[in-house]
Amino acid sequence: MNTDQLYIGGRWVPSTGDTTIDVVNPYTEEVFATVPAGTAADADAAVAAARAAFDGWAATPLADRIAVCTEVSLRLQERAEEIAVLIATEMGSPLPFAAGVQAALPAATFASMQHLAEDLPWEQRIGNSMVVREPAGVVAAITPWNYPLHQVAAKVAPALVAGCTIVVKPSEVAPLSAFVLAGILHDVGLPPGVFNLVTGYGDVVGEALAGHPDVDMVSFTGSTRAGRRVSEVAAATVKRVAVELGGKSANIILDDADLKQAVADGIAKCYLNSGQTCSALTRMLVPRAALPVVEEIAAAVAEQITVGDPFDAGTALGPLVSAAQRDRVRDYIARGEAEGARLVCGGASPPNTKGYFVRPTVFSDVTPEMTIAREEIFGPVLAILPYDDEDDAVRIANASDYGLAGGVWSGDRDRAVRVARRLRTGQVEINGAVFNPLAPFGGYKQSGHGRELGPYGILEFTQVKSIQL
Secondary structure: OOOOOEEEOOEEEOOOOOOEEEEEEOOOOEEEEEEEOOOHHHHHHHHHHHHHHHHHHHOOOHHHHHHHHHHHHHHHHHOHHHHHHHHHHHHOOOHHHHHHHHHHHHHHHHHHHHHHHHOOOOEEEEOOEEEEEEEOOEEEEEOOOOOHHHHHHHHHHHHHHHOOEEEEEOOOOOOHHHHHHHHHHHHOOOOOOOEEEOOOOHHHHHHHHHOOOOOOEEEEEOOHHHHHHHHHHHHOOOOEEEEEOOOOOEEEEOOOOOHHHHHHHHHHHHHHHHHOOOOOOOEEEEEHHHHHHHHHHHHHHHHOOOEOOOOOOOOOEOOOOOHHHHHHHHHHHHHHHHOOOEEEEOOOOOOOOOOOOOOOEEEEOOOOOOHHHHOOOOOOEEEEEEEOOHHHHHHHHHOOOEEOOEEEEOOOHHHHHHHHHHOOOOOOEEOOOOOOOOOOEOOEEOOEEOOEOHHHHHHOOEEEEEEEO
16 A cells, blocks of 8 residues: 555655654554655645546546446455554554444445435426536545544545545544555546545645635534634635534433433443544433432443453454543543542543553533533543433533534433434434434534535535526
């Protein structure tokens, strides 16, 4: 795999800059790869290549664009083991999770394009108008490190099917799996310039792409702070922006729920990917009278979680992605204690192992005003908040700047659905229902706008034109 060059205009080319970025294994804390620190000039070259390729790709028959995605899916499946090992190494995801989620979801996303694209309303008649959907244009995709290939695939596959050309800037923290995808797209014969890959830092490459006058749309996934900056820069050229940002999702356990099942599942959903998941259920809302029982269950579950080497068969929780992320999460834990939250288990002290680890942590007696109840921590830290009645639970859940995900547990499914409808959030799971990669994914409020995945993910990369007849 070539990681010392950029992929621009159908070729692997050196960066115009002369510096590189270290990629660190978060378990060994050692550098194991480097990638180019791309420049604004590299971003310009990639956008120029995408612009030159746009008209031809947009005119390519839909069936041919779908065929590319189908072939990419097959090749991702063929290299699934390699990809899982790579992401386990660059991200610290335990190998089974890296295989079953980090490597499997991208292949599924590309495979899904066929039946999704064929069923979309590319043309509609409304009165005397023919309403057509056309590609948005040149897309800049700026992606995060927590699901490094999945987040790239969730933008690239629908953009390609929609007829867009694309420049991807992966996170500099975990960029390697994006090189695998670039190689596959090259090998399947994608026309030069349709897909381009530029690695680098957000304040250099990301800003150059977001503000570029020849970029028609920016699709960004990352922190709310960075999303604000991308939106500000993009606004200068009034381009379209889709942003999927942070979350502080509430998991409401109602008074008729099975507490053991609900709490155990809630901890798993909070600690998913070592807590480095934007839709993680990080606030557990429980009836005040049930608080002692919930604490007992939560402590028992959390203390049984095995922390360690991502390649060990028994590991359930790997390291955080970087030293900076580890320190940030530990600071939040210390702040939780300082503000009066009660530590049930875990804490800021490191486990007795190398790597960027944080102990699985549970706080109780958390109030909505506390920092750990308001801000996204992005680590294995659960905040348990008591509530007085159903209305109080909904009020607490909605009293957040974020609105990305949520959960409701109840012995009465209809009741759970009624509560779910009251939550101001982009998706809600009932009684631990599994994630659906074909359902629209995105948020309310400061969790962003726009949707990814499934048919809505394709439509996001289209423009609507009315032709009056």
